[in-house]
């Protein structure tokens with residue numbers, strides 16, 4: 001397995017609605033600098049180029065970008081995104097001023113790549129996971145590369161019940177419509193960190209158990225990782241989730257269900273890993 005020093009010279013960029021963070025590995029340690037996301041992309045572009053060059057000490061060996069979407073990741077393009085007023089942005093074009101390859105992917109995939117290679121999934125060959133936040137993101141990493149399928153994969157929108165609550169995507173009964181922070185708030189009027197009732201978490205764990213069992217049986221990952229703020233509820237969520245998943249899944253052994261390790265740095269680490277390993281075949 002690669003050492004942290006093998007990632008030196010590569011630059012990761014984590015594009016967020018509030019801030020843009022640029023990171024690199026120096027002497028085996030992560031260094032991160034950031035700035036507030038400007039409304040103007042040309043302004044962001046200049047600052048990303050300047051920081052990437054400065055932190056890499058010249059031309060980076062590669063640049064990896066995690067961005068909210070929708071994206072055309074093959075073309076390195078952001079189409080538009082709900083929380084930043086940018087449209088039709090070519091991140092790929094950064095390759096020319098920086099003199100290096102540029103790889104772009106959506107933020108859930110990039111954070112998942114970091115967890116698979118450097119975090120909770122390191123050493124495993126096939127890693128799937130969910131990011132539990134306002135929505136439910138999903139990723140699968142196979143042998144160090146992000147799996148996309150034809151468009152991309154949307155495990156948060158797997159249907160648990162076609163007559164269930166309406167989801168943000170327009171369908172009914174998606175996992176996200178039951179177990180995202182948004183769904184929980186809509187139902188209870190409380191944020192997940194304000195709810196301590198074990199019976200409530202037992203129910204949420206039941207929806208998530210269906211989600212992880214489906215992933216286990218469809219993809220066959222070595223481990224399944226859960227990331228996002230809700231995992232901070234610890235055993236209140238994880239104990240009933242692991243218990244139900246193991247009890248309900250009969251046909252195959254259940255993959256271990258692990259909590260993500262890299263926290264809010266996952267996006268930056270993932271950009272650096274993507275910069276080094278690229279998208280693969």
Ligand SMILES: [Zn+2]
Nearest residue numbers: 157167169174
């Ligand atoms: Zn949905």
